[in-house]
Amino acid sequence: MSLKYLLGRLAVMVPVFFLVVTLVFFMIRFAPGGPFSSEKSVSPAILKNLEAKYHMDEPLSRQYLHYLKDLLHGDLGPSFKHANRTVNEIIAEALPVSLELGLLSLTWALMIGICAGGLAALKPNTSWDYIPMSFAILGICLPTFVVGPVLVLVFGVWLQWLPVAGWESWQDRVLPSLTLGFAYAAYISRLTRGGLMEIRMQDFIRTARAKGLSESDILLKHSLRGGLLPVISYLGPALAGIITGALVTETIFNIPGLGRFFIESAVNRDYTVVMGTSLLYFTLIFVCNFLVDIFYALLDPRVKYV
Amino acid sequence: MRRSTLLSCLAFSLGISKLLFATPQVLNIGNGSEPKDLDPHTVTGVPESQIIQNLFEGLVSKDPQTLKPVGGVAESWKVSKDGRTYIFKIRKNAKWSNGDPVTSQDFIFSWKRLLDPQTASEYAYQGYYIRGGRDFNLGKVKDSSQLGLKAPSPETLEVVLENPTPYFLSLLYHHSLYPVHQTTVQKHQMRWTRPENIVSNGPFTLQKWEMNKVISLQKSPHHWDAPQVKLEGVNYYPIEKPETEEKLFQVKKLHVTGTVPTEKIAYWTKDNSGVFRRHPYLGTYFYWMNVTRPPINNKLVRKALALAIDREKLVKFVVKGGQAPAEFFTPPGIGDFHPKALLPKDGSRIAEAKKLLEQAGFPQGKGLPSIEILYNTSDAHKKIAEAIQQMWKENLGVQATLYNQEWKVFLDTQHSHNYMVSRAGWIADYNDPNTFLDMLTTGNGNNHAAWSNTSYDELIAKAAKEKSPQKRNQLFQKAEEILLEELPVLPLYIYTRIYLLSTDVQGWYENVEDVHPLKYVSLK
Numbered sequence: 001m002s003l004k005y006l007l008g009r010l011a012v013m014v015p016v017f018f019l020v021v022t023l024v025f026f027m028i029r030f031a032p033g034g035p036f037s038s039e040k041s042v043s044p045a046i047l048k049n050l051e052a053k054y055h056m057d058e059p060l061s062r063q064y065l066h067y068l069k070d071l072l073h074g075d076l077g078p079s080f081k082h083a084n085r086t087v088n089e090i091i092a093e094a095l096p097v098s099l100e101l102g103l104l105s106l107t108w109a110l111m112i113g114i115c116a117g118g119l120a121a122l123k124p125n126t127s128w129d130y131i132p133m134s135f136a137i138l139g140i141c142l143p144t145f146v147v148g149p150v151l152v153l154v155f156g157v158w159l160q161w162l163p164v165a166g167w168e169s170w171q172d173r174v175l176p177s178l179t180l181g182f183a184y185a186a187y188i189s190r191l192t193r194g195g196l197m198e199i200r201m202q203d204f205i206r207t208a209r210a211k212g213l214s215e216s217d218i219l220l221k222h223s224l225r226g227g228l229l230p231v232i233s234y235l236g237p238a239l240a241g242i243i244t245g246a247l248v249t250e251t252i253f254n255i256p257g258l259g260r261f262f263i264e265s266a267v268n269r270d271y272t273v274v275m276g277t278s279l280l281y282f283t284l285i286f287v288c289n290f291l292v293d294i295f296y297a298l299l300d301p302r303v304k305y306v
Numbered sequence: 307m308r309r310s311t312l313l314s315c316l317a318f319s320l321g322i323s324k325l326l327f328a329t330p331q332v333l334n335i336g337n338g339s340e341p342k343d344l345d346p347h348t349v350t351g352v353p354e355s356q357i358i359q360n361l362f363e364g365l366v367s368k369d370p371q372t373l374k375p376v377g378g379v380a381e382s383w384k385v386s387k388d389g390r391t392y393i394f395k396i397r398k399n400a401k402w403s404n405g406d407p408v409t410s411q412d413f414i415f416s417w418k419r420l421l422d423p424q425t426a427s428e429y430a431y432q433g434y435y436i437r438g439g440r441d442f443n444l445g446k447v448k449d450s451s452q453l454g455l456k457a458p459s460p461e462t463l464e465v466v467l468e469n470p471t472p473y474f475l476s477l478l479y480h481h482s483l484y485p486v487h488q489t490t491v492q493k494h495q496m497r498w499t500r501p502e503n504i505v506s507n508g509p510f511t512l513q514k515w516e517m518n519k520v521i522s523l524q525k526s527p528h529h530w531d532a533p534q535v536k537l538e539g540v541n542y543y544p545i546e547k548p549e550t551e552e553k554l555f556q557v558k559k560l561h562v563t564g565t566v567p568t569e570k571i572a573y574w575t576k577d578n579s580g581v582f583r584r585h586p587y588l589g590t591y592f593y594w595m596n597v598t599r600p601p602i603n604n605k606l607v608r609k610a611l612a613l614a615i616d617r618e619k620l621v622k623f624v625v626k627g628g629q630a631p632a633e634f635f636t637p638p639g640i641g642d643f644h645p646k647a648l649l650p651k652d653g654s655r656i657a658e659a660k661k662l663l664e665q666a667g668f669p670q671g672k673g674l675p676s677i678e679i680l681y682n683t684s685d686a687h688k689k690i691a692e693a694i695q696q697m698w699k700e701n702l703g704v705q706a707t708l709y710n711q712e713w714k715v716f717l718d719t720q721h722s723h724n725y726m727v728s729r730a731g732w733i734a735d736y737n738d739p740n741t742f743l744d745m746l747t748t749g750n751g752n753n754h755a756a757w758s759n760t761s762y763d764e765l766i767a768k769a770a771k772e773k774s775p776q777k778r779n780q781l782f783q784k785a786e787e788i789l790l791e792e793l794p795v796l797p798l799y800i801y802t803r804i805y806l807l808s809t810d811v812q813g814w815y816e817n818v819e820d821v822h823p824l825k826y827v828s829l830k
Binding site: 033040041042046050053078081093094153156160163164165166167251253254256257261267269 | 340342343345348350423424425426427428430443444445496497498499500516517518519543544545546547549550553554556557559712713714715717718719721750751752
């Protein structure tokens with residue numbers, strides 16, 4: 001993989017980033033309603049003062065340039081809804097929580113997914129294959145808003161082994177990360193099984209088998225590296241999705257992550273928070289895919305980026 | 307010597323065991339959504355007000371059982387004969403959480419801040435009762451010394467009102483009229499409500515604020531009534547999902563929930579552990595009728611539509627939370643006002659509705675354009691609208707179309723009067739019928755029906771100047787009668803407060819205003 005390629009990829013990101021800034025900026029502002037429209041009527045004089053406070057009385061083009069200027073300085077502006085906080089502060093508070101939840105979930109997903117998929121591929125068309133794969137289908141079908149409350153009911157309310165909600169102790173992390181990781185584990189197990197089955201047909205595996213290596217050696221030393229490629233390529237979008245799409249899990253378990261801000265801000269027309277979270281997500285997705293490409297090249301000698 | 311050692315050992319161990327086994331006096335409350343801010347002058351929401359009521363204190367406080375005004379920062383007050391001048395005597399031992407005394411100047415600064423156009427407070431109208439308040443807020447008068455506020459001494463505050471306002475004391479419990487600490491506000495500007503900056507004057511102080519996680523209050527040692535305060539701390543958890551709240555309550559992580567999941571109300575009604583709480587609340591669920599839109603501009607059509615709704619059935623089978631059907635607009639019991647039921651309940655109303663529709667020129671609904679009902683996207687509102695759609699069809703042969711809009715779009719549509727019939731709800735700002743009836747006066751920003759009626763306006767203006775409570779209630783009753791004759795609003799039901807309360811909580815009283823000053827609350 002050449003350095004030129006990496007730099008090229010990064011160079012593409014810059015114009016795309018500004019395109020996203022522009023699109024989100026104007027889209028959210030053209031949506032009906034605004035951050036100050038409220039159930040109680042606000043007198044025009046008060047509305048004017050509120051708008052002046054947030055520079056919303058200036059022409060849109062100037063507001064846009066103003067935003068770009070602040071953005072270049074790393075300043076995402078004050079939140080409209082959370083009056084005593086800046087968007088930078090909100091992200092600094094919520095992003096670590098989302099990252100932790102996301103990484104824990106992904107760890108579960110990888111652990112469960114690769115084990116189940118590996119098992120299934122090792123003994124295809126036996127109950128070792130059918131049982132985990134049926135669970136995987138179930139995991140793909142069941143949404144988090146079903147899995148979460150069921151886990152809470154069983155382990156939180158009936159057995160009282162784990163907390164039902166919150167984000168303080170390590171115990172609080174178990175159920176939400178399992179809930180969120182479950183669906184991804186299902187995909188990963190299917191991908192692992194598929195990848196491994198395909199590798200099994202390859203010549204080099206036949207050679208390995210002819211050398212007299214045990215099945216588990218073949219799996220661990222030869223098949224996994226190639227067989228996991230589909231999983232790796234899935235990990236990029238999965239990581240981004242798991243960090244950004246945890247809204248339901250965050251709400252069920254009352255976790256102070258970013259997903260809630262992302263949705264709330266759009267509902268509240270909290271322009272600056274919408275911008276901040278969208279840009280952050282864009283960057284995350286880009287970075288994750290970028291990392292996947294690098295890993296891909298490292299793992300598969302056939303892949304070359306020029 | 308030996309005996310005394312033994313005794314003191316015993317006493318010591320008793321003390322330790324008491325410390326170890328005593329319930330920590332920390333109350334955990336489910337508090338709905340994440341507060342926007344904790345600035346008494348700029349916030350508008352219920353979760354914010356719940357916290358602010360315990361963080362700050364106004365001139366007057368409320369007895370949680372009787373809801374009558376009791377001394378807050380002011381230990382006593384005098385009202386002039388014409389009911390327009392109030393003289394408050396401020397307690398010498400009223401203190402801010404940094405130890406500063408609370409003075410009359412603090413109130414003058416705070417109320418000027420509330421009314422200052424620069425503060426852009428949505429609740430500024432709560433200061434319009436003060437002489438000159440409205441003009442100052444609207445920028446017509448720039449000089450704040452023109453306001454009816456005077457501080458002859460640090461312990462005396464003189465307030466001159468525009469009109470004799472019999473409910474003025476009740477208003478003072480509202481957070482918009484609480485004092486804020488001048489130097490703190492001026493020094494920290496927008497960030498003054500952060501835990502590291504805030505100075506407050508209530509029974510509790512702000513200790514921790516983690517967004518979407520918890521807001522923790524701690525008992526204030528400086529509060530004048532600190533010996534009365536039994537709780538050491540309070541945790542407010544912003545929990546938006548009623549199901550999550552309910553489960554946290556079941557595992558004893560919460561003492562009080564904000565609400566109960568609708569589909570679980572039936573389950574909790576049967577529970578006899580005494581934790582399920584349900585009581586009337588000062589709020590009305592209703593539909594705005596845009597009187598400028600045909601065919602709703604026809605009074606007869608509006609009346610027919612109003613009569614064709616079976617409110618009893620609606621609350622029993624659709625809303626299902628034990629709400630009361632609204633045969634009037636103002637919730638009963640507000641400021642001792644009990645409006646007379648004006649929409650008949652018996653079977654005669656359907657025949658009457660049919661007759662009215664025929665008079666309007668639409669026999670059996672023939673020729674009547676479809677009635678459009680707008681609501682903000684939510685399952686609960688949808689179910690209610692569907693039930694009404696069906697009642698109109700069955701009882702009158704009238705067709706209705708439903709459409710929903712996302713919250714902010716919905717608000718926009720409502721404010722621009724770009725609808726025919728629209729879902730609405732109103733919760734009292736203060737304990738007086740005026741908070742409901744004033745809304746429908748001509749040109750009021752919240753009058754989304756675009757309705758105007760001179761005799762109605764006159765009644766409300768008269769009530770504002772009337773000192774006798776009985777006469778005021780008569781005026782309000784007349785206003786109600788006009789409303790239910792003209793029907794710019796179509797009342798549906800009176801709200802109920804439904805929540806779970808641990809039996810360990812003491813000193814918590816049910817009341818229509820749903821106020822629970824935590825300085826009276828303790829844990830068993």
